[in-house]
Amino acid sequence: MSTTRTAPPVPAAGVSTEPRVSKNRRTIRSYYPRSFFIPPIVLYVVFFAVPSVASFYFALTRWSLFDSHFIGFDNFKEFFQNPQLYTSFIHTLLYGVITSGAKVIIGFFLAVLLTGAVVGRGYLRAVVFFPVLVSTIGVGFMFKSLLDPFHGMVNAVLGFFGLPQPGWFTDPHLAIYTIAAVDVWKGVGIATLIFMAGIVAIPNEYFEAAKIDGAGGWKILREITIPLSRGPAATVIILSLIGGLRSFDIIWATTGGGPGFTSDVIASVIYKEYQAGFYGLSSAGNVILFLVVTVIMVPLSYVLNRKQVEL
Amino acid sequence: MTGVRIRAWVVGTSAIIVSIVVFLVPFVFVVLQSSKDPADASTLAFSWPKHWQFLANLRAVLRTNDGIIWRAFLNSAILTVTSVTLTVVLAAMTGYVLARRRSKWNALVNFFVLAGLIVPPAVVPTIWVLQKLQLFGTLPGMILIEATFGLSFSILLFRAFVGNIPRELDEAAVIDGAGPFRLFFRVVLPLLRPVVVTVIVVQSVFVFNDFAGPLYFLPGDQNATVQLTLFTFQGQNISYYNLLFMDILLITIPPLIAYIFSNRQIVAGLTSGAIKG
Numbered sequence: 268m269s270t271t272r273t274a275p276p277v278p279a280a281g282v283s284t285e286p287r288v289s290k291n292r293r294t295i296r297s298y299y300p301r302s303f304f305i306p307p308i309v310l311y312v313v314f315f316a317v318p319s320v321a322s323f324y325f326a327l328t329r330w331s332l333f334d335s336h337f338i339g340f341d342n343f344k345e346f347f348q349n350p351q352l353y354t355s356f357i358h359t360l361l362y363g364v365i366t367s368g369a370k371v372i373i374g375f376f377l378a379v380l381l382t383g384a385v386v387g388r389g390y391l392r393a394v395v396f397f398p399v400l401v402s403t404i405g406v407g408f409m410f411k412s413l414l415d416p417f418h419g420m421v422n423a424v425l426g427f428f429g430l431p432q433p434g435w436f437t438d439p440h441l442a443i444y445t446i447a448a449v450d451v452w453k454g455v456g457i458a459t460l461i462f463m464a465g466i467v468a469i470p471n472e473y474f475e476a477a478k479i480d481g482a483g484g485w486k487i488l489r490e491i492t493i494p495l496s497r498g499p500a501a502t503v504i505i506l507s508l509i510g511g512l513r514s515f516d517i518i519w520a521t522t523g524g525g526p527g528f529t530s531d532v533i534a535s536v537i538y539k540e541y542q543a544g545f546y547g548l549s550s551a552g553n554v555i556l557f558l559v560v561t562v563i564m565v566p567l568s569y570v571l572n573r574k575q576v577e578l
Numbered sequence: 579m580t581g582v583r584i585r586a587w588v589v590g591t592s593a594i595i596v597s598i599v600v601f602l603v604p605f606v607f608v609v610l611q612s613s614k615d616p617a618d619a620s621t622l623a624f625s626w627p628k629h630w631q632f633l634a635n636l637r638a639v640l641r642t643n644d645g646i647i648w649r650a651f652l653n654s655a656i657l658t659v660t661s662v663t664l665t666v667v668l669a670a671m672t673g674y675v676l677a678r679r680r681s682k683w684n685a686l687v688n689f690f691v692l693a694g695l696i697v698p699p700a701v702v703p704t705i706w707v708l709q710k711l712q713l714f715g716t717l718p719g720m721i722l723i724e725a726t727f728g729l730s731f732s733i734l735l736f737r738a739f740v741g742n743i744p745r746e747l748d749e750a751a752v753i754d755g756a757g758p759f760r761l762f763f764r765v766v767l768p769l770l771r772p773v774v775v776t777v778i779v780v781q782s783v784f785v786f787n788d789f790a791g792p793l794y795f796l797p798g799d800q801n802a803t804v805q806l807t808l809f810t811f812q813g814q815n816i817s818y819y820n821l822l823f824m825d826i827l828l829i830t831i832p833p834l835i836a837y838i839f840s841n842r843q844i845v846a847g848l849t850s851g852a853i854k855g
Binding site: 307311316330348380383384394401423509514534538550553557560 | 582585586589590591593595600601604607608611623626639668669671675679686689690695696697698699700702704705707709710711722723725726727729733748752758761762783787789790793794804805808812822823826829833834
């Protein structure tokens with residue numbers, strides 16, 4: 268097979284001046300050269316695969332970037348014995364489940380609303396999606412001010428109505444939930460969009476037939492829209508869980524993991540240990556995050572995709 | 579029929595009111611804050627500015643730290659444009675061959691593409707690799723990192739789209755004497771324009787808004803990207819809330835422009851990838 272082309276696989280090389288060859292001598296397959304894979308594979312291996320594999324070794328060492336001493340599983344022991352660290356493990360799961368669940372539910376109902384007959388649909392779609400595009404750090408700082416316990420606008424309004432004024436980001440029991448809520452505020456637009464695409468793809472005849480049979484709005488929702496939105500729901504769950512379990516920016520911008528370490532997640536622990544110079548421990552955090560994400564995502568995506576096929 | 583219309587009005591207007599409170603008020607707050615004087619802004623109240631000094635604040639932000647924001651915008655622009663170009667070309671080539679060429683390697687490649695989407699990047703080992711290559715803390719290093727992290731998502735989009743382009747087109751081009759490179763760059767790539775636009779927009783917004791990447795792999799004031807400039811106004815002096823919010827406003831403008839001009843592409847891209855993937 269003549270897969271080895273002479274021209275280097277550099278995009279700038281552009282059009283190669285290939286001599287005209289008899290068409291019969293090579294199959295059409297050779298017109299899809301494997302050499303196209305080489306540049307992306309090099310990037311992927313060097314900047315993604317090698318570090319990922321290396322993290323499994325460096326997680327077992329005391330590491331200064333210049334030299335490393337093998338210390339076995341001490342970093343992992345440290346991680347799961349130190350309450351400042353292992354709570355981040357629990358927070359990561361909690362955060363992932365809450366944000367993902369909320370995005371599925373809120374996203375779905377927003378999508379139903381925005382695909383139906385409502386006034387101002389274009390405006391509503393735009394406004395729900397816009398936060399997705401805004402800087403996460405900017406959103407974090409914005410809500411830090413809006414939810415400030417003493418001066419923030421939200422508590423001012425609550426106080427006006429004589430309601431309790433919680434310390435949204437300063438109450439240790441509340442901080443992680445507040446961050447999750449801000450995350451949902453920012454990210455629900457994507458979920459809405461995916462559900463909308465799914466709902467629009469449902470053949471109109473289904474709805475018309477149901478209406479002729481005398482089904483009301485709720486019945487149509489329960490019997491048609493929800494069952495036929497399973498595929499989009501699977502996508503939303505998978506995407507938002509991957510994002511939620513890895514979440515760092517918004518936590519760093521709002522609480523920095525505080526108060527204390529009550530809103531630390533694995534990703535923020537990785538950064539803190541890196542800042543403190545504990546590179547081995549930081550890499551152990553990475554390995555733990557890797558395991559958490561794969562152990563949850565692989566079976567989950569298998570189950571969700573299978574259900575989708577059965578439908 | 580009028581019943582339906584009344585309902586549309588009632589539901590629509592109540593949704594609009596809720597959306598104003600939930601989504602617009604925070605953004606109005608940003609604009610108000612960025613127009614206040616420092617003392618006024620530090621109260622964090624949702625109030626009309628006592629003295630409008632929007633332009634003065636804008637000038638102050640642009641001058642802070644010897645104009646670090648100019649440098650940051652330049653860095654972010656270079657980073658975004660080059661890394662997205664790289665991602666688009668490489669992902670298009672990969673997605674194209676993946677979709678066209680049936681081979682036993684495809685399953686393996688697909689596996690790694692999905693792994694790239696799910697696995698969180700190992701931070702410190704990546705720094706270690708960058709240091710070995712003398713790329714740590716340099717813009718080229720950061721560009722390669724962003725290009726790599728964007729590959730998986732983009733390859734999935736391109737693969738799905740190439741599947742819709744009839745193979746007969748390739749055969750015709752081959753019969754007309756096109757080689758593999760001419761076939762791809764002259765025949766197939768122009769047909770991929772809709773996905774190319776989608777990938778460009780989505781990836782640009784992603785890279786421009788990326789915070790953790792530059793935080794880890796591009797340290798140093800010289801290398802600041804726009805997201806990191808926000809911490810200039812947050813960390814140093816708490817009384818510069820007006821400038822912080824002006825900075826938020828400034829770095830929101832590029833994604834806003836991207837959104838206004840390519841609303842459709844963003845929507846198409848995110849949903850097509852989601853439904854097919």
